[in-house]
Amino acid sequence: MEELEWFTEQVKENQTAMYRLAMSMLGNTEDAADAAQEAILIAYQKLPSLRKRESFRPWLMRILTNECYAILRGRKKVIPLDEVSELPAAPECEEHLQLWQAVCGLNQQLRAVIVLYYYDGFSGKEIGTILGITEANVKTRLSRARKHLRILLEGSQ
């Protein structure tokens, strides 16, 4: 299989996971798409440096995480009042999805860990690599997030 064909297939397979991670970090579809677009371009360019093809998924998510951080860094410091009406009123979370709604209620630090662990099935070690934190810190965040999710989910029932 040609490299481009293989790469395209891999990205499409991971599209939903990319969307969830970018949304958990950025909170709106437009920015999530920007981050995904940049991540795809960078990943394709750097593909020869990936030592193991089986590591593609966490590797792609790591690149996506970096692009999300880059977008967060570049966001305006203060939004002028006349632009306030253009702001999204709430994160674009689908209301019928109980867990996704609860995840949206967590703070930024905890959301990505939960998304990667429960929705995408990454291990603590892989999540640490993707987010640039230690596995021990992943476990701490998971534990904190579970406590919050229990309260949020109980409250929504």
Place this chain on the structure above:
Amino acid sequence: MNLDDELRRKAREEEVQVPEEFSRRVEETLKRLPVKKRRPVLWRRYLSGVSAAAIAVMFLLPNSSAAMADTMANLPLVGPLFQVITVRTYQQGEGKNQISISEPQIAQEGEGTGAQEINEEVETYIDQLIDEYEQSANGFGYYDLDVTWQVVTNTENWFTLRIDSDLVMASGNHQEQYYHIYVPTGEQKNLSDLFPADYDYVSVISEELKEQMWQRMEEDESQYYWLEGTTKLGNYYFDEIQRDQEFYFDQQGNLVIPFDKYEVSPGSTGSPHFTLTTPELYEHLLYRP
């Protein structure tokens, strides 16, 4: 069904739909990619084998010999009551993969001091870090971890040990972990232990933190925090601390809340610390250093 299983089940059953706009952008990006020839995989496998053989010697120095124990025990004391020594150092390097860890141990082990519990937690934490490094060294090809420690507080009432982890992979990250002992009882303490159960310290601290973040942004343009109204983050901004948020006491006995990099601000703001000044908070404080 426990919470973990319940969350897995919900995540499996809830299908988060990817919006059309997102799919379209992905599709367009993929179509724009140029065709290039795939490199053979074999050379990468070969190089990987060579580099694995070239791993530098590991220096693991457990406090196993009497001479080493004596040397370590003679290190300068860090405080009047608890002594902390580096019980193990771990260094390894291979190309862009580097790790340097100093593992502390509180010397006053024994019943009721609280030291043993923390020593075990620290040892587990350090073992995890070393294991992560060994697992990751053959992964993405860049892993640089530096772990150091310091004693933040050491009085007749309070002892706090801080462990700093600086990890550089594609970008840098900095984490701080704090371990606290209330010395008179030897109990390990968290932030939630510092206040009466019916006192809403989370709200009081959170409000002061947000106020301080706004003030810092007004005074220094290079400072930027994710707060409601500062960005188009929707609901994604700092609003409230965790119940057991990291904390420590400074030299004057003030409560300080440290945040990890990216926790409440972009990486350019670093790992900000906030000294709390709300008088009401100190009126409710159950423990002082």
